[in-house]
Amino acid sequence: MNTKMDKRLLPLRAATLLLPLFVICTAWSQTPETAESPAAPQPTAETDVPQRAPAANDTMEWKTSDSEPMSADSLGRLDLVDTDLASLRRSTEEGDVVLEVAGFGITLSGSSSEWLRPADPEKPRSRVSPTLLAATEYGYNVPTGFDYGAYPAGSDRFLDLRNGKSFHFSSTLIGLSVDLGRNRLFRFSTGLRYTVDNFRLSDSSITLGNENGMIVPITLDERADKSKLRITSLGLPLTFSCHAARNLSVALTGYFDFTMGANAIYKRPKVKNSLDGVNTFRFGVGAAIAYHSVGVYVRYSVTPLFELNVGPTVRPLSIGLCLDL
Numbered sequence: 235m236n237t238k239m240d241k242r243l244l245p246l247r248a249a250t251l252l253l254p255l256f257v258i259c260t261a262w263s264q265t266p267e268t269a270e271s272p273a274a275p276q277p278t279a280e281t282d283v284p285q286r287a288p289a290a291n292d293t294m295e296w297k298t299s300d301s302e303p304m305s306a307d308s309l310g311r312l313d314l315v316d317t318d319l320a321s322l323r324r325s326t327e328e329g330d331v332v333l334e335v336a337g338f339g340i341t342l343s344g345s346s347s348e349w350l351r352p353a354d355p356e357k358p359r360s361r362v363s364p365t366l367l368a369a370t371e372y373g374y375n376v377p378t379g380f381d382y383g384a385y386p387a388g389s390d391r392f393l394d395l396r397n398g399k400s401f402h403f404s405s406t407l408i409g410l411s412v413d414l415g416r417n418r419l420f421r422f423s424t425g426l427r428y429t430v431d432n433f434r435l436s437d438s439s440i441t442l443g444n445e446n447g448m449i450v451p452i453t454l455d456e457r458a459d460k461s462k463l464r465i466t467s468l469g470l471p472l473t474f475s476c477h478a479a480r481n482l483s484v485a486l487t488g489y490f491d492f493t494m495g496a497n498a499i500y501k502r503p504k505v506k507n508s509l510d511g512v513n514t515f516r517f518g519v520g521a522a523i524a525y526h527s528v529g530v531y532v533r534y535s536v537t538p539l540f541e542l543n544v545g546p547t548v549r550p551l552s553i554g555l556c557l558d559l
Contacts, residue, residue, distance in 0.1 A: 361413040365425060369473065369487075369522075370405040371531055373554020374398065375431055378534075381547035392440060392451035393546055399434035400462075402533075402552040406471065423473045429491060431550065433463040442498040444510045449545035458500040465512060465539075467491040475559065481526050483559050489518040489533065511544035513537055524559040531556040 376397050382390040409425015435442075438461045440451040454461075469491035478484050496512040499505065520533035533552040540546065 361418070363411055363413075365406060365409045365411055365423065368406045368409060368411075368423070368425070368558050369427075369471070369485075370557045371402065371533070371552070371554060372556075373402045373531065373533075373552045375400040375402050375433055376551045376553065377433070377548045378551045379538075379547060379549045383543075383546065385546065389451065390546075392435075392437065392442075393433075393548060394436040396434045396436050399432075399460075401432045402430070402554065404429040404533075419477045421473075421475045423475070424471060427469045427471050427489075427491075429467045429469060431465045431467075431552075433465075433550075435461045435463070437461070438500070441500045441505075441507070442509055443507070444544075447511075447544060449509070449511045449540060454500065454502070456502070458502040461498075461500040463509065464497050464499055465493060466495045467493050467516070483524045483529070485522045485524075485559055487520040487522070487533075489516075489520060491516045491518070511540050513539065513541055522556050522559055524556060527558050529556050529559055530554070 374397055375395070377393060377395055380393070404427060406423075406425040406427045409423055409427075411421055411423035414420040414422060437451075438459065439457045440453050441458075441461050442449055442463055443452040444450075445452075469489055471487050471489050473485050473487040475483050475485035493512050493514050493516070496509045497506045498509045499507075516535055516537040516539075518533055518535040518537070520531055522531035523529050531552075531554065535550045537549075539548050539550060
């Protein structure tokens with residue numbers, strides 16, 4: 235029984251194997267029309283070209299959507315395919331090519347390369363660009379150049395700080411940068427910069443005050459959890475940076491800061507008092523080095539923190555990390 239069924243299925247299996255071979259041989263046997271063949275009449279706009287099903291012995295002809303033959307030179311990179319199962323046609327006037335296989339169409343469009351094309355290197359790129367929250371600094375304040383001058387003995391050293399708790403934060407809120415040089419290796423930038431400096435006093439039993447035109451320590455009734463001086467300022471930095479190597483930048487900055495507020499703060503609970511005598515304008519210089527927009531900076535205040543003859547002479551130094559140089 236099984237033998238008879240197998241013999242009945244032999245013709246079907248043979249046809250299944252021979253059909254793909256027949257399609258392949260038919261595709262390879264077809265060739266474009268040569269110069270020896272009689273020239274076919276060219277269709278015109280006024281003449282309708284009758285449509286018929288392609289015969290097996292027909293020579294291959296490229297058919298387009300406007301019924302005009304398409305030269306093989308324009309598709310020299312493609313195989314010559316035009317059978318009952320597969321055909322290659324032009325779909326639009328822009329030169330898009332459609333490969334139809336068993337009723338399904340695959341569009342081979344040249345427009346896709348336009349999306350993948352890189353930016354034109356010849357097109358000039360603007361050298362001026364805006365910045366937002368750039369050149370951000372996170373660090374610590376270290377007082378330098380102490381001079382208490384005419385302060386009486388025993389009242390000096392009240393500005394000793396806990397350096398690990400004296401934080402510095404600064405960032406250019408909004409600004410502009412200009413690329414310089416033929417290869418754009420140099421950059422000049424500026425903007426509106428916001429800075430907060432916290433000076434944490436080592437002695438939490440005192441706070442700072444202004445008495446008789448001088449900044450003096452004021453003893454608290456009891457020791458506070460923390461006592462500090464906080465200064466906020468807005469400034470105009472001028473930064474000149476250079477790409478010294480790949481992904482490595484070096485910058486020099488001049489800081490022009492204007493004091494917006496100065497407060498003596500202690501927590502027991504939190505008490506904040508305004509403090510007069512801080513210099514309204516302060517100038518500083520700084521340098522930074524960064525790799526992949528992350529680096530270290532150092533910043534030094536050339537102008538003393540307090541006004542002359544109002545408080546001790548001290549010039550803060552800040553050091554820490556910088557982002558987006």
